[in-house]
Amino acid sequence: MFPLLLSAAFAQEAPAEDELPPIVKFPELAEGGFVQAPYPEEAKQAGIEGIVVLLIEIDETGAVGYVEVLQSAGFGFDEAAAEAAKGFVFIPAEDTNGPTPVAIEFEYGFVLDAAGTDGAVPEEPLPDEPEQLPVTLEGSVIEMATQAKLPEMAVNVMGTDFNTVTDAEGRFALRGVPPGTHTLQVAKPGWATKTLEIEVVEGEVTEAQIWVRNENYDDAVVGVYRKNQDEITRRTISMTEVRRIPGTFGDPIRVIQNLPGAARSPFGTGLLIIRGANPEDTGVYVDGIRIPIIYHLGGYSSVLSPELIESVDYLPGGYGVQYGRTLGGAVDITTKREAPEQTHIAWSTDLLDSGGLYEGRLGSQGDHHVGVAARRSYVDLVIAPFQKNSLFIAKPRWQDYQLRYAYHGLENTTASVFVMGFDDRLLLSTPEDYAQGPDADAQGDISVHYYTHRVIGRVEHEFSPTLSMMVSPAVGWDFTAFGLGQAFQLEQLITMAEARAELNWHPNEHVELMPGVDFIGMTYTFQVELPVNPDSFDSYDPLAEREDWGVGGEGSVWGPDVYLKANLRPFDDTDRLFIQPGIRYSYVNVVGQYHTSGVDPRIAGRLRVLPRGYLKAAAGIYTQPPQPTESWQPEGNYTLAMEKQRAYSLGFEQQVTGAIHADVDAFYKDLYDLIVFNPDWGSIQDNAYVNLGTGTV
Numbered sequence: 001m002f003p004l005l006l007s008a009a010f011a012q013e014a015p016a017e018d019e020l021p022p023i024v025k026f027p028e029l030a031e032g033g034f035v036q037a038p039y040p041e042e043a044k045q046a047g048i049e050g051i052v053v054l055l056i057e058i059d060e061t062g063a064v065g066y067v068e069v070l071q072s073a074g075f076g077f078d079e080a081a082a083e084a085a086k087g088f089v090f091i092p093a094e095d096t097n098g099p100t101p102v103a104i105e106f107e108y109g110f111v112l113d114a115a116g117t118d119g120a121v122p123e124e125p126l127p128d129e130p131e132q133l134p135v136t137l138e139g140s141v142i143e144m145a146t147q148a149k150l151p152e153m154a155v156n157v158m159g160t161d162f163n164t165v166t167d168a169e170g171r172f173a174l175r176g177v178p179p180g181t182h183t184l185q186v187a188k189p190g191w192a193t194k195t196l197e198i199e200v201v202e203g204e205v206t207e208a209q210i211w212v213r214n215e216n217y218d219d220a221v222v223g224v225y226r227k228n229q230d231e232i233t234r235r236t237i238s239m240t241e242v243r244r245i246p247g248t249f250g251d252p253i254r255v256i257q258n259l260p261g262a263a264r265s266p267f268g269t270g271l272l273i274i275r276g277a278n279p280e281d282t283g284v285y286v287d288g289i290r291i292p293i294i295y296h297l298g299g300y301s302s303v304l305s306p307e308l309i310e311s312v313d314y315l316p317g318g319y320g321v322q323y324g325r326t327l328g329g330a331v332d333i334t335t336k337r338e339a340p341e342q343t344h345i346a347w348s349t350d351l352l353d354s355g356g357l358y359e360g361r362l363g364s365q366g367d368h369h370v371g372v373a374a375r376r377s378y379v380d381l382v383i384a385p386f387q388k389n390s391l392f393i394a395k396p397r398w399q400d401y402q403l404r405y406a407y408h409g410l411e412n413t414t415a416s417v418f419v420m421g422f423d424d425r426l427l428l429s430t431p432e433d434y435a436q437g438p439d440a441d442a443q444g445d446i447s448v449h450y451y452t453h454r455v456i457g458r459v460e461h462e463f464s465p466t467l468s469m470m471v472s473p474a475v476g477w478d479f480t481a482f483g484l485g486q487a488f489q490l491e492q493l494i495t496m497a498e499a500r501a502e503l504n505w506h507p508n509e510h511v512e513l514m515p516g517v518d519f520i521g522m523t524y525t526f527q528v529e530l531p532v533n534p535d536s537f538d539s540y541d542p543l544a545e546r547e548d549w550g551v552g553g554e555g556s557v558w559g560p561d562v563y564l565k566a567n568l569r570p571f572d573d574t575d576r577l578f579i580q581p582g583i584r585y586s587y588v589n590v591v592g593q594y595h596t597s598g599v600d601p602r603i604a605g606r607l608r609v610l611p612r613g614y615l616k617a618a619a620g621i622y623t624q625p626p627q628p629t630e631s632w633q634p635e636g637n638y639t640l641a642m643e644k645q646r647a648y649s650l651g652f653e654q655q656v657t658g659a660i661h662a663d664v665d666a667f668y669k670d671l672y673d674l675i676v677f678n679p680d681w682g683s684i685q686d687n688a689y690v691n692l693g694t695g696t697v
């Protein structure tokens with residue numbers, strides 16, 4: 001018999017309108033519409049088999065008007081296949097206007113065990129062939145972003161003869177797939193090929209839900225879309241989308257500034273304000289490990305090279321318990337998990353900075369994945385000519401670096417390390433012969449200097465298709481220095497140790513449990529110099545001679561947070577209702593001073609109320625520990641508690657088309673026990689900060 005493979009790459013003849021109506025029905029061979037080609041004698045004598053790929057144009061009546069060989073097999077196969085295809089009869093394709101002409105790619109196969117004459121038919125399957133065995137593997141294929149069910153997708157169990165195509169509802173079923181772990185592949189021209197590991201258990205039916213990406217979206221301006229994620233309000237920005245968003249300079253993190261609920265803080269600091277929270281109340285994560293800031297000076301560029309970023313998750317509120325110690329939002333940056341197949345070397349230069357990148361695979365098997373990037377700004381040099389005669393001179397400068405290494409040579413395990421750092425400086429000065437004012441202590445420059453370094457390890461291991469584990473330890477350093485004139489100076493150095501570990505148990509498509517630990521520890525030192533002793537504030541005389549005053553200190557803080565999150569999909573249609581309950585316990589010990597804790601119960605849910613339309617809601621308690629600058633005093637007893645908020649949100653989202661997604665959210669936040677400066681503070685022995693603040697957003 002002759003195997004026929006319809007590759008389903010369809011192209012309509014272009015109408016006069018700018019936009020093609022969508023295909024609603026693909027062409028099918030009519031009953032008796034297939035013409036069997038004779039096996040070329042030359043190939044038969046040589047014992048050769050082959051596959052010819054044809055381009056076939058089908059008119060609105062189902063007749064073949066044109067045939068072209070796209071991929072030759074030689075030995076007379078091309079001519080035989082093309083001649084036979086001219087006699088094919090199809091049930092025509094249809095768009096929203098009715099029958100329409102299309103072009104398809106068609107694979108015509110020649111095998112030696114088939115009859116070589118016209119009218120050959122396949123043999124009747126024997127009772128013990130897979131078609132007569134029970135279904136052991138079934139599932140559905142769904143389009144990312146739109147959740148549309150995808151028909152005519154080729155499904156193949158790699159390394160076996162088990163293959164099929166999805167039906168009109170995107171479903172597939174395979175009979176007789178033996179027990180064990182198999183690699184399942186889903187492919188179709190115009191769609192990203194998807195492979196995944198599945199385990200078939202004897203006596204059971206394995207169900208697989210497979211999400212694939214439409215590659216045609218690369219040619220459209222698509223901003224953000226809702227992935228099949230476990231967060232209720234999450235906007236994920238991929239690099240493919242970022243490159244087509246104006247004004248971002250190809251930087252996915254800059255896109256956040258344009259998303260609902262986000263605003264940049266003033267004066268070019270580059271800090272984020274999300275849903276009215278203070279900048280320090282928003283958590284910024286790189287592969288699950290927290291870093292202090294996300295932008296360089298001025299907010300023009302992020303602190304990571306865009307080429308090493310896989311995606312950025314923006315969570316303005318209602319997020320799960322894996323994110324803690326925050327009252328605002330969360331931004332989670334995922335770095336690339338794999339290097340490209342081909343070595344990638346790039347250099348970029350613009351008005352702000354220049355940088356280089358290397359990505360590649362090393363080793364005989366390509367198991368070692370390496371990425372290196374670095375950048376340095378030269379804004380200080382560019383603006384220098386414009387400040388020659390100015391009485392106010394600004395010299396900003398930043399630089400950053402990243403190194404990523406991953407090893408993929410272990411079975412069911414991936415190990416990686418990501419090293420990153422950035423260094424920013426800003427100097428605001430006046431000429432030496434210019435008097436800034438009558439106060440001698442105000443003379444001099446304003447300087448800002450801060451840097452961050454992180455070393456982030458990560459090990460991911462899959463025990464089984466239903467149980468996996470992730471462990472990510474990290475160490476780092478954060479430095480901040482600020483100088484104002486000749487008398488005010490502040491320096492702070494923090495040494496960080498962080499670790500995150502998660503277990504993911506997914507026994508079936510309805511239940512997923514994720515316990516985790518989020519540890520953070522730090523030691524800090526600081527030095528402050530002031531032109532006035534704070535003890536003399538109550539009797540301060542601006543005309544008297546001032547007494548310079550300085551203080552320094554050190555301390556350590558640590559806290560292991562634990563959490564448990566569940567993802568529940570109670571219906572057979574798992575997209576109908578999603579519920580996510582969770583609880584987090586936070587603990588902070590300021591060594592030698594005090595300790596405090598908080599419990600964060602949270603719940604979120606999403607219900608489909610319209611086709612591709614969802615009602616969503618979230619509620620929970622969020623706690624945040626005191627900042628390091630609020631947790632120290634040289635004398636006396638000192639106690640602070642967690643800052644807290646009760647947060648609620650209600651929203652609706654609708655996928656209008658494949659590229660248009662509408663989303664509206666209403667939220668309310670009740671803040672209490674906020675840390676504010678002590679209104680009764682009178683001396684250094686008193687608590688400088690107290691939990692007396694309240695607020696609403």
